[in-house]
Amino acid sequence: MTNADPWQTAEIAGPKKAAVITKPAMVNTVILRAEHPLLLIGHCAATIDIGERKLVDYLLDLARAQNIPVIATGHVNRALRERGYTSATILPAVEAGHRIADPGWKGPDGKGRCDLALIAGLPYPMAWTLLSGLKHFAPRTRTITLDNTYQPNANWSFGNISVKDWQESLEAIAAPAKTGRLTDV
Amino acid sequence: MLLLTEKKIAVTIKELDSGLGHIRDLSITIGKLSAADWAEPEGPTPYPTPATLRSWDRKLLSRYQPFYMPFCDLCCLCTYGKCDLTGTKKGACGITMPAQQARTVLLATCIGAATHTSHARELVTYAIKKAGRDCPINPGGNAIGVEAPVIRLVCGEKPGTLADLETVLDYCESQITSLLAVTHTGQEGDPLDFESKVLHAGMIDQVGMEVADLAQISALGYPKADPDAPLAALGMGTVDTTKPVILVIGHNVPPSVAIIDYLALENLSDQVEVTGICCTSIDASRYSPRAKIIGPMSWQLRYIRSGIPDVIVVDEQCIRTDALGEAQAVHTPFIATSEKNCLGLPDRTHDPADAIVADLAGGRQAGVLILDPEKAGEVAVRVARAVMPARKKACTALDLSAIRELASDCTQCRLCRRACPNDLAIPQAMKAAGAGDLSRLAGLYETCVGCGRCEQACTKEIPVHSLIVAAAAERTKNERFVIRTGRGAIQDIEIRNVGGPIVLGEIPGVVAFVGCANFANGGKEVAEMSVEFAKRRYIVCTSGCAAMSIGMYRDEEGKTPYEQFPGSFTAGGIVNVGSCVANAHIAGATIKIASIFARRNLRGNYAEIADYVHNRVGAVGVAWGAMSQKAAAIASGFWRLGIPVVVGPHGTKYRRMLLGRADHEADWYVHDQRTGEDVYAGPAPEHLFVAAETKEEAMVLVAKLCMRPNDTSRGRAMKLTHYIDLYQRNHGTMPDDIPPYIRTTADIPVTLKGEILKILAQSDWKERPIPDPTLLAHDMPAHRRSADPP
Numbered sequence: 013m014t015n016a017d018p019w020q021t022a023e024i025a026g027p028k029k030a031a032v033i034t035k036p037a038m039v040n041t042v043i044l045r046a047e048h049p050l051l052l053i054g055h056c057a058a059t060i061d062i063g064e065r066k067l068v069d070y071l072l073d074l075a076r077a078q079n080i081p082v083i084a085t086g087h088v089n090r091a092l093r094e095r096g097y098t099s100a101t102i103l104p105a106v107e108a109g110h111r112i113a114d115p116g117w118k119g120p121d122g123k124g125r126c127d128l129a130l131i132a133g134l135p136y137p138m139a140w141t142l143l144s145g146l147k148h149f150a151p152r153t154r155t156i157t158l159d160n161t162y163q164p165n166a167n168w169s170f171g172n173i174s175v176k177d178w179q180e181s182l183e184a185i186a187a188p189a190k191t192g193r194l195t196d197v
Numbered sequence: 198m199l200l201l202t203e204k205k206i207a208v209t210i211k212e213l214d215s216g217l218g219h220i221r222d223l224s225i226t227i228g229k230l231s232a233a234d235w236a237e238p239e240g241p242t243p244y245p246t247p248a249t250l251r252s253w254d255r256k257l258l259s260r261y262q263p264f265y266m267p268f269c270d271l272c273c274l275c276t277y278g279k280c281d282l283t284g285t286k287k288g289a290c291g292i293t294m295p296a297q298q299a300r301t302v303l304l305a306t307c308i309g310a311a312t313h314t315s316h317a318r319e320l321v322t323y324a325i326k327k328a329g330r331d332c333p334i335n336p337g338g339n340a341i342g343v344e345a346p347v348i349r350l351v352c353g354e355k356p357g358t359l360a361d362l363e364t365v366l367d368y369c370e371s372q373i374t375s376l377l378a379v380t381h382t383g384q385e386g387d388p389l390d391f392e393s394k395v396l397h398a399g400m401i402d403q404v405g406m407e408v409a410d411l412a413q414i415s416a417l418g419y420p421k422a423d424p425d426a427p428l429a430a431l432g433m434g435t436v437d438t439t440k441p442v443i444l445v446i447g448h449n450v451p452p453s454v455a456i457i458d459y460l461a462l463e464n465l466s467d468q469v470e471v472t473g474i475c476c477t478s479i480d481a482s483r484y485s486p487r488a489k490i491i492g493p494m495s496w497q498l499r500y501i502r503s504g505i506p507d508v509i510v511v512d513e514q515c516i517r518t519d520a521l522g523e524a525q526a527v528h529t530p531f532i533a534t535s536e537k538n539c540l541g542l543p544d545r546t547h548d549p550a551d552a553i554v555a556d557l558a559g560g561r562q563a564g565v566l567i568l569d570p571e572k573a574g575e576v577a578v579r580v581a582r583a584v585m586p587a588r589k590k591a592c593t594a595l596d597l598s599a600i601r602e603l604a605s606d607c608t609q610c611r612l613c614r615r616a617c618p619n620d621l622a623i624p625q626a627m628k629a630a631g632a633g634d635l636s637r638l639a640g641l642y643e644t645c646v647g648c649g650r651c652e653q654a655c656t657k658e659i660p661v662h663s664l665i666v667a668a669a670a671e672r673t674k675n676e677r678f679v680i681r682t683g684r685g686a687i688q689d690i691e692i693r694n695v696g697g698p699i700v701l702g703e704i705p706g707v708v709a710f711v712g713c714a715n716f717a718n719g720g721k722e723v724a725e726m727s728v729e730f731a732k733r734r735y736i737v738c739t740s741g742c743a744a745m746s747i748g749m750y751r752d753e754e755g756k757t758p759y760e761q762f763p764g765s766f767t768a769g770g771i772v773n774v775g776s777c778v779a780n781a782h783i784a785g786a787t788i789k790i791a792s793i794f795a796r797r798n799l800r801g802n803y804a805e806i807a808d809y810v811h812n813r814v815g816a817v818g819v820a821w822g823a824m825s826q827k828a829a830a831i832a833s834g835f836w837r838l839g840i841p842v843v844v845g846p847h848g849t850k851y852r853r854m855l856l857g858r859a860d861h862e863a864d865w866y867v868h869d870q871r872t873g874e875d876v877y878a879g880p881a882p883e884h885l886f887v888a889a890e891t892k893e894e895a896m897v898l899v900a901k902l903c904m905r906p907n908d909t910s911r912g913r914a915m916k917l918t919h920y921i922d923l924y925q926r927n928h929g930t931m932p933d934d935i936p937p938y939i940r941t942t943a944d945i946p947v948t949l950k951g952e953i954l955k956i957l958a959q960s961d962w963k964e965r966p967i968p969d970p971t972l973l974a975h976d977m978p979a980h981r982r983s984a985d986p987p
Binding site for chain 2: 019020021022025026027028054055084085086087089090093094098101102104105106107109110111113114117134135136137138141142144145147148149151
């Protein structure tokens, strides 16, 4: 298995494949350049252990640090609220994808078309198909998956990395921003 | 009088003087019985062809737009290809990615519709052979007046006998052929026209399913719309392994019937166990409640490998294609019985039963093909009895030391996990098992779908699935449940009793749990959801593998849902209609509400009735583990009736959703038949096809999707109560989409009045009328509508 093999062996997409995130700074750069990013958090984020914390904790750190609107899918919103995050938009993942692909949609905060979707915590096959939909039908939206398994349909994805490497990367990505995004939300 | 419609000529002469003489009361029918005794006027679309209902489809598809999620970026269907269709690229034939996805969905639904229709053809032929061409269609005796709601609606026919069903099947077969032709290179190019044909395939599928179940109910003496259909044993633990055991797998019941008949004929019924997997077992239990249901498709590997079956008989559909090899590994003789599934076996159809029995029992042949159900039945029984003593239930089950030894070979390469559809933590469980702790391995049993891909991936050739099953051996032994046998259709009186409360919204909804067993988190979730909605006084329907999964869980008192809830089509009932093909009765119930309760004409009147169902009948399908092309076709049939379907997370692999946009107000206007005005009715139902990520999300969606524009204030308040309660429980907050569902303040649930009034005050909500809703008013002059809605 190489870093750029789909985590589920048979989930081979096509010619256009995600670039592997080799340094967290890559993600930070893309986020900083985005005008209207959003973070889609799936229900698995509430149960996946990363060190002493859950994936959802790192993702909320990122959302708060970079002031990124959150879409909560599945039933993850309860976990967000338990952590004091009460402003998520609750949508099924496919409904979120459908809206992101609509050039007329102004995002969960109504401020503008989503140009960057960060996705994590969905079941792998569901993220795979959702990212496929965005790859083909949301050409103006870049996608990054923050799970530790390679998702070929994203624009950028981690490879299949260890939890330790994942933790270090998420901590770096979620660290308080030294500078705000180019266009503050 | 001369009636001349498709494939039939009926001539009736009351009295005629001619050169030949005086003729009185002469009736000649060519092709099939005419429906001359059916006073209902014919609607506009009997026997619709692929484009007949295009206008209705377009209405649905403009509101519920496809969101495509390609499962592959390429098209490899012709030798121009492979073509890369990424993004806006076109293929060599000019096809775009959206059209290619819709085309693939059409292919899948054609496969599904063809499978059900072919199955129906086999059953009708079999039923006619068994009961005669004039055997009356009888799904429920006097309790059923509308005997074939789907056929009446689609074909404009009122079938009276088994022979009439042949003509209906002629129609289905011609439509499926046309639809399949649409997928050829260089035919259709527009995604929405492909999608319209998907809906057509789904509608045809429902006709085929109805034919199939009507034929077998009528000819085989199944329960006839009986809410108190008997309970049957369910689960591996119910099998008496001291007896010879026959396993039937598939969907087409005639071989199972022959086995049961032969046992009865030879007075052996209590000496041989007849067990089954998948829908053929459900139908066998409808024929004889002595037949035992082992479980859904995902039980095949574990049950065959257990060695319990002494002979395996397969018919068609959803049978593991390596079942023969698995049977050979445990020395279980194997009998294939369908032309669709010959498995390379020698055709022994015309050989004497004695010779076949001798060859199978003597081990000279591992398996045979017998295309005669009666002969297959006799051979199966005789072989099971002959081999049982010598086989001694030979199995590949593992003991504890073998589990540990094999698990310790694991290299932790993780290929098993990467092959697992449910991403189960197999490597971690193997590591623990190697160290002597089997609990993690046993814990995987519940969520394992039994596909065996882990074993294919393992470079050390560890039989991973067998290890999981062996570690959970105690659980397997305790699989002792009951299931209510499939009752078939819904009685007219039941429809009369609940039609009003459903249409007015006072029964909060009809929820149908259907389809396969590819559950992301195990069948338990299906059982939990069904119990939740039954407790909330929804009408819960079920069929097929989902019906089995519902039966496999018990409450604190040890009762299965079938023992906790009645089997009647009433608030709080859990209604098992039967096997896959019995799904037609669920669609049929919604159609019958329009006919029996609202007195709408069904005959060839599809768009009007679908419009009625869509706007008034709060029904939702849940195919939580949908896996197959048949499931795709079944869902498509519900979509054309305007009934939403929710699938589990794996359902995104069907590669497109049909999603409404609640935030696009203009999409949710209906015509108010009372005033002629266009009225905002809110996003009800919001989606036509949507995948939920979790059981919790699915339940919230189901409650929301049961809302309909026609709900009375009392009904809407009740539906909102359930929606908000489930939403708060699962999302921890109030829904943010309450205002669109409140037409007047009378819609607000009493217990939430203060809170919701505040929400409304903070929004731009305005009171609006409750419409008498239709999407068709502009197209359908008043004289076309058969009755004013109640």
